[in-house]
Amino acid sequence: MTAMVVLDSMPNLQSPITISDEDVDYLRGSRSRLGVGTVISRETALLLALMSSENRAANALGRHYPGGLPAFVAAMNRKAASLGMSSSHFEDPTGLNSNNVSTAHDLARMVAAAHHYPLIREFSTTPGVRAEVKGRELDFHNTNQLVSSPTWEIGLSKTGYIQEAGKCLVMQARVADKPVVIVLLDSAGKQTRIGDANRIKRWMESASATGRLPTRV
Template sequence: MLSFLTFVPTIQASVSVSAERAILMDQTTGRVLYEKNAENPTLIASITKIMTAIIAIESGKLNEKVKISDNAILTEGSSIYLKKEDEMNLKDLVYGLMLRSGNDAAVAISEHVGGSLEGFAFLMNEKARWIGMNHSHFDNPHGLDSDTHFSSAYDMALLTKYAMNNPLYKEIFATTSYKANARDYPWLNKNKLLTHLYEYSTGGKTGFTRAAGRTLVSTAEKNGQTLIAVTINAPNDWQDHIQLLEWGGFEKFPLRKLQEPTTFPLISAVNQENIIIANITDEVFYPLADEEIQNVQKKNYMLEEPGTYQQIGKRGYYLDGKLITDTTIYQISADENQDESFWNKVGQQLKRISGMNSD
């Protein structure tokens, strides 16, 4: 099975950011379009809550009532002003966590889902390991400063890429205002990109501590392309993100179509005398700069025996010799082939062309 790489040769987007650490990633393909000290671990403040939220959402406990502890209400920093002995739906707490960055909500969530702060931190680190966040360690659900609580811009982009595949997380991430059942007023999202600064914003999470500085994760969609931007210790983070998303991503690296659905003849991998009729059913897109397009090449790889659903191989797409993405090649059965005589003629010609195995 072929896999694709996220770090490939590229002409980095020519943008300047105030952030000490930053990354811009294409959400669909994982391609890194811009990076600045992106793999260096550091304090991350409240963007930690992205991990807290996705674990809570995946816990299966969203409809459960959460009893608020003294530990939760006494947590310092930003708050949704929970009260002792309050009971709030876990789902509502996740909204308070993400829109208002409530540290009290983070502790209440962690105690309910993980049994304790320590138990929840274990879940966070297991999830980070599973996602591939190799420069991260979590010891709390809110992001208050700790020498043993850190991540990197790259890891936070990976986490966001993972979380955005969850429909409820994606919905919460994009919510500008939410009224919990236990409140008589709505929570308004702190993310100014989403509320009024950037029309293509689809969500985000803010963060700040004096030690970490301003931290921000944001997502945006334009012309069918989705991007993730992360900045850490960024004095001018709103402008950084607009620059990264608009000029570093959508303008510099738009999605290019590498493949249309197509039908074509192939020499069988099992018997070189046989011609099979194959097809590719998917369109394939990849973010590329203008100067990279001509450097993309494709190559077919055939299985010795057909796989599930008549999968007979893969077509890989390469940029400067590095695999960037791939798609599946299928065999068409005889009753699906509407013009077998035509393909037989083409097949005979194909046999005479040594080494040809693509359309």
């Protein structure tokens, strides 16, 4: 949602944005390699937010929106309403606030909408990138290891985690020669969301081979 709202405003993606103390996660204490004072382009911030779940980059994108964070969050909720996400509400650009709420059905709507944005498709499925941070070259990697798997054809991907929601994963992918949206919420183990995605894929491929794959699952 953060990425769609940023891109809907048609910003200059090459403009520099600065990571400030306002972007530090004092709520969850999540780690980041984007130190306060880091200056990166808006495009790089979008890439790192989508690919590596860099919360400071996501928050900075919201702060640099016209009207600042309040206007950005309002735009997120307007976008959700326009997509028919009637059970969703957003309070920050990072997803770290537990007052951000949604449902599997609404998230499927959001993934389908986000898939229409070429940059979101590209950035969310980039396996890794080297970026300059305060004069140092740092390697960042995708939080979803499946984007690097030769057995998957993934068009869009995003992981997420806070304690209240558990480990989550949304993807648009092509499975059994069909485009599908996969939404996995509150996975119990560290790799469960990856394992569940692989199990769904195997089930769909097996069902397709026997002619028993339903048109909607």
